[in-house]
Amino acid sequence: MTGLNGEQYGGIVWAGSRRTDLPLLEREAEQAQLKDVVASLGEGRPAVVSVTGRPGFGHNALLRWTARLAEERSVRVLRASGSLTERDLRHGAVLQLLSPLGEVAERPLRVLREHHEPDGLPGLLELLHTVRRTPTLVTVEDAQWLDPASLHWLQALVRRLSTGLPLALLIGRTGVDPHGPDWLADTAPSAQLTRHLTVHGLSPRAVATLAEMIFGVACDETFAAAAVQAAYGNPAVLHAALHCLADAGHRPTADVVPQLRTVITGIIGDRAGRALRGLTDESTAVLRALAVAGDLLDFTLICNLAGLRSVRETRLRSALETAGFTVPDGAYERIRLPVVRARILEDTPAAERGRLYAGAARLAYRAGAADEDIAGLLLHAPPIGESWAVHALQGGFDAAVRRSDDITRSLPHAPSGGEPWGVHALRGSFGTAVRRSEFARAAACLNRALDEPQHPVRRAQISLDLASAEAASAPVASDRRLAAVVNSPGEGEPWSHVRLQALDMGLARGDDSWGRRVATQALASAQGSERDDLIALYWYAAQSRPEATDISTNGVPALPEHPLAPAQAGIRAAQLTARGQHREQAAQLARRALEAGPAAPVMPRLEAARALWLTDAAGEAEEHLDAIVAELGRRHRRPALARALALSAGLHLRGGRLDAAEHAADAAERVLPAAAWHPLAAPHLLAIRSIIAVETHQHDVARALTGAPIPPGAESSVHWPLLLHARARVAADEGRWAEAVELFKEGGRWLLRRQWVNPAVLPWRSLAARVLITLGDREQARRLIDEELTLARRWGAPSAVGLAHLCAGSLDAPGPAAGSGGSTGIARWPNQLAYAWGLADLATEEATKGDHTIAARLLTELSGHRVTRTSSRLAERARWLATRLEQTATPNEFTSSKEWAALTPAERQTAELAGRGLGNREIAEQLSVSRRTVELRLSSTYKKLGITSREELLARSRPTERT
Template sequence: MTGVTAEPCDLAGLRERRDVLDRVSADAARARAGTGRIALVCGPTGTGRSALLEAVAARESRRGMRVLRARCSPEDSRAEFAAVAELLDAELWPPAPGPDAWDEPGTGEDHSLHGTGRAARLWRLLRSHAAAGPLLLLVDDVHLADPSSRGWFVRAARLLDRLPVLLVLTERSQYDLDPPPPCLLRTLPSTLFSFHTLAPLSFRAAAELVRERLGAGLPPGWIDGCLRATGGVPLFLHALLTDLGRLTAVTGGAGAFPDTGARLYSSHYTTMIAWALESAGPATAELARTLAELDTTGDTALLADVAGTDPGRTGRWIDAMASSGLVVRAGPGAPPRVAHPLLRDAVLDGWPHRRRQEVHRAAAELLYQRGESAGAVARRLLSVPAVGAEWAVNALLEAAATAVREGRTRPAGDFLRRALDEPLSRERRGQVLTELGCLEADAGRPVGVRHLAEAVPLRQPTGSGRLRTTVALGTALARGGDVQAALEILRNLCEDLPDRSAQARAAQAAGALLSAYDRASWLRVMAGLRHVAAHSPDRLDQAERALLVRYEATAGLISAKDAVERLCVLSSIPADPALAPYVLATVAAVLQWAERYEEVDRIIGEGLSAYRPVALNPALHALADTRADAAAARGRYGELLSDPAVRAVLENPRPGGPADAAALQGSVNILSQAVLALLETGRRDEAWRLADRIAPHGPRDSWEWNRFLHARGELRAADGDYSSALADFRECGRRQTDREVLSPVVTPWRSGAAECLRRLGRTAEALELAEEEYRLALVWGTPRTMGRALRVLGTVTGGRRGTELSQRAVAVLRTAPEGVERELVLALIALGDRLTAAGERGRARTVLREAAGLAGELGARRMVAAAERSLVDSGARVTRVHSGVAALTESERRIAGLAAEGRTNAEICELLHLARRTVETHLTSAYRKLGIRRRSELPSALGPLSNGGV
């Protein structure tokens, strides 16, 4: 028998439990008056059943009741009357001899309270205690009591109304996979007992407790995190707050709410979660850990199959956990998941790694058998050792192919690396290594070259696989700067293939395109092709003929009309599938220079979609470069800035170092065009940051470096640094001339240099370059090249002759079908300046207003500003734009652009390292200026800039 000394009870600690405590106290008052009964307190694990008993004991002992208590446990559940004996402090073992023995003579035990067996002796013992005064009996966790004691409590309940005794029992009531014992009092009339239920704390009560324990000035998300990690269960919440208290004592309370137990400095929370799982039984604990391990994958049926549990009870258990807030769903029908990462971490704590792998393997196989997506299957296999089954390989490769098509290269690489763990045939291993090597090399990682080199000898020597792998390896080497090694392995492949076969010709075409990364190699290849064309033209295939057209176009030897006619003849002859990508790549580049943009778009679209599985190929890279050139020429800056290569570099928060150099490989042309796009859209600081990242790692002998020099020259000229800009333009021109590229269709360096020379007062030199540019533009004969050359020549010439040349430039550009709007804006500004200088201010203002309008439609803020400055010079009053895209600040445009792409505010905050309030403020301002009210209206409101261009 255990007495309890009257001590003060901290009722403030029993949050939202006072009502139950008062009702139990009312039962105690009745018992003190001589009418006893049973009070049953039920609730899930951790809701405070034991704490409530302590409060009842403390309160009623102060009111004169003697307290006896027992705490049931699984260890004593096999001993008969163990719980009652502990409660009444009775000696059951060994049985006493003689007439007062506990055991009833004969066969079987008499459980009647009015007989002579142990049950009756215990009842008489209880009555003797009650005779001494009001008695409070407390039995904690009665669901763990032995069956004899449970039956005794039920029989006693029918007689307690005659005694000054209150029997308070606590019972765990929670839905588990293993059905619990029936409710103890299910057979009793409701008049003989009172029933009380404890629930988790409400959000308000939990929030008050968190503030009391951790302080009022908590960072955002901490209170919500505490509630989601505990479901408001007091046991879990108090344990978590103990751990968080120690964490905040070290960190000062700053930072985000922890999402893993590794961030906590103690393990009270994890220990309490483990105890709760143990209380729920092995089947429920297994299901909970399976749910936590699979996280967002798996409906009820899958969870039941993997965990080996009953599907019906599994579904009801998940519903029960969802009601308590410990399990959540993203939406109706969505898979269940543990409510918070910290809770998930605690649930999985101590679960063997082998068992976790088994869960993923079983889930993967079940998903595959059910016909789920290959990605869902493959994600489960990533953390599993080799399965050794065909279905696993098929799922991994299909998932990788899907990820590549969707532009998700990182998961694609993960799936391919995992596939290499499976037993594969020699050819299939070579295929997987090729695909993986292409992804790695395309991302600038040196390991890609190693994977491709390993794959080459595994492919069939006479099959197309060996050609694709070797070309991919050559492309990776050339883009990394080792052009000679790339050309050597392609020559070796040609020697192993039948002479003049389609595969040999394709290897030669790939080598020709890769030679452009090295000046001497390019000139040597072109010299060879020109020699063959002069002496044995019939030996040239379509790819070689197209390359010759390209060479002559850039050398200023043929017109755009002649080039297009020759390419049309080539296109009328069906190309071998192995050669087709190389023919298309060259044709698209020349057509882009010829300003045949509709045809360029069609060829690029067909080429990239048809040959994308090849991944790393110089023809595909050439098509991508042409697409970027065409976008820049037409002023489609949003399209250009949304290119994955550009996005990857712009969004990298830590530029510099070898990794940065690798990321720039093979993308310098596209990034150079991005520098100009940033400049034109008013993002000059970003343009300089990008240029500064390219400069230290540029491929100095590649054709791409010439594009960068020209872009940096434009950037420097825009800053007014004409001497440095002139140096870049002239270096670009020297290098282009060394490559026999004289035409302004590629890099109009003479126009840029002439503008700088004029600004520096060296008009004679400027005029010489402008006239040479015009002469070469006449040879090519397209509106863009001629209009640009006339504009610059007019600006440099000045006077009446300069005005006439500027007017001719505008007239020529107006004849172009489409795609020359950027050049037309520049020509209109130049003409407006000439008219202002000539005193024709009225005509000048008309021309300049047209220029400002066109520039605004393009989103070219720099040209809008230039047109407005010229308008001011002409005497016009310029009204600043207060609405529309042009009115957005740089920050507003970038944030609105990211939101238009589907990024959440939280993602934008993380990407741009901004506070959430800052993002919200900028979006509100952008909505007002754009005249919209909903996020879904952003893409159309931003126009061409919404496609990643801000």
């Protein structure tokens, strides 16, 4: 047997169909000492030399090189080689050594062949007698496999060495012991006679030399370093791999490194397969057990798993280590290379492999191994049929996800609920996999848990966790699984709770049509509180229909005007808020839903939190929302958590906390990747990200997000108006005023079709009015602002009324709510971003009209808002206003300013058209140039005028237009 990685280095190596002599590299020091040993034989000085190294590193090759050197110098060479397959053949090595002696050893050879246990040391004296006349070199390759009788014979030979006896014993042995074979320690008569050489792996420099010899061209340093790393410096493996690449026409360059690693892995695997066939049954059984659980169980337990309860562990460990399969690690034994472990598992019959995994899981469970480790074993084992296996697959879920979870790191931890330890390994592994976004592995853990016998309610709960993981990787399968749970038979509170959670989770992913259908089916047999919650979830799903009246109720009762059930209260609060009616009642119903906590479904509570925020109870609403996010983080309901984080991002954005909004949006997408969101839910996060990009001056990002293709059906989403709003913001930011107005109005028409008239939900009228003022259509702007004022007063929230008044100031003198400078209530309004922009637009309008006093007062208030520091666009507007107000020139002097005169005729023409509100496309069409030309001209204009945006250009252009 040659060991795991082969041992033909330095001798004859098969590479493809060619036999190749491989030169020794980086063995100069060892060769020098071996030359000295051969030379000493001529002076009658004996020696004992051990050469050790890992399999394939070339220790036997040095023996053969020394033998050839000795023969060249007329030194007799006797050769022997150990073999695992002949380890039980007594005196096997002695027979090899004595055979070349001819007649001198004829009698001892006959004794060895005829007697199983001959007396004395046959042939030893005859050999020593011939040595006195003939200097002799004895080489023993693979001495680790010597039979005990041959080992005893060699020990006797070493003890008889003395000065004047020209015999050198050269022993090659697999291993990394720098002192050579253990039996030499007490055998050599003198330390001066003994030398120990250890060969090491090749360095990148040696590999480069070898590669240049094989390829015929210089070797890239990166290639050489990668080769050493992949092959662990093993010369035999490297030689074979380099020949394979050369035969395939490659060159030793960095771009071939992936192919190099693949070839080396295959070579090591093939050699492992051949080496496995030479192992004893005991060694094979232990290796298979190590491949399954060597990282979890100590060697004693591994032997137990392999079925070897009475075995010499030290002998087995030594055999596996010397063969190159394993490395010691205290009480453990590790398989040295991943590819070797894979090959061992492939070589193990499927039934045997399953038995080993099941047995390892039992032993690991009893040894108190980590949940994820036990789960990894159970994933490959057949059903255990014991309660601890189900618990192991489910347990540790919360603890595993909490560890270093970027999504829920700051969330409060839930108590364990007093579950037994066993409720902590495949589900714990599920949690860890989800934390790493390894959704396929998370699903595999719970799929495996479903194979175990268990209580139906427990099975349904596992299905919920599995659907949560599948929502990210296989959303359609997730919806089917949830529908099966909702329609599963069963009575009592546990079943009711599980069914409601399943429907709630499916709605969280966003498929409202699925939700209405499944809720209607479940209502047919529901009773009591379960029926109340199903009705609430049905009407939550129904809110996305194209028209307010286009809903087939399928016999589902309408929500009561004053519902007592928390879930119904949350949905009713959202309805009142959208319609802008009964603000106090909406707040009361929202609080009823939120105070129910986890007893109520999640989606109605999220609706309630949003409704409460819009009543101006923002702080209270955000506290409840934070609690919901923390709860969902502990329960690992991915779709619902993603929706809660998206809502949180939207509220942070409206409050002007842009960093917090971006953090929440990122977390939502980590929880549930964008591709897994249903088309009816996807526009929400897309719109929020777009507006954040607008506010932070990421124009290209905002344009890409709003212009990205949307999945079919997204136009029916309740979040569609928000996406239209984001597109309008981008259009306005780029000076496409007419397009911006149409987008704002289109979003408004969507809301009106559903009778969602409350301006607190989305103040589209005032936003469209601002753009209409820019375009000069003050009459239409007046109608929209008056309508918003009326609706805001009907809703009654101070923030909505104040924002409408502020926007009205663009047409009239600013009222007390706009720029009072000392209003403490304004600072507590939730919609700080919209209010700050209202101030900025109004201040710009006043500065343009020449009323610097009012403009300065508005600018002072604007500068005092935190959002002016978080929004780079607002900060830029504030700086521009401050600079403009500091100028002493009158507006009419602008037309004769040096900056305006510095513009080229083409730039001036382009700037005038932009100042009239035309977008880049319209300007390009009117001037018969490309849009890129328009962009370049405007960029040059901004630089010459010392401005940064189209709004500032518009403000500067107005005086010119009036002259």
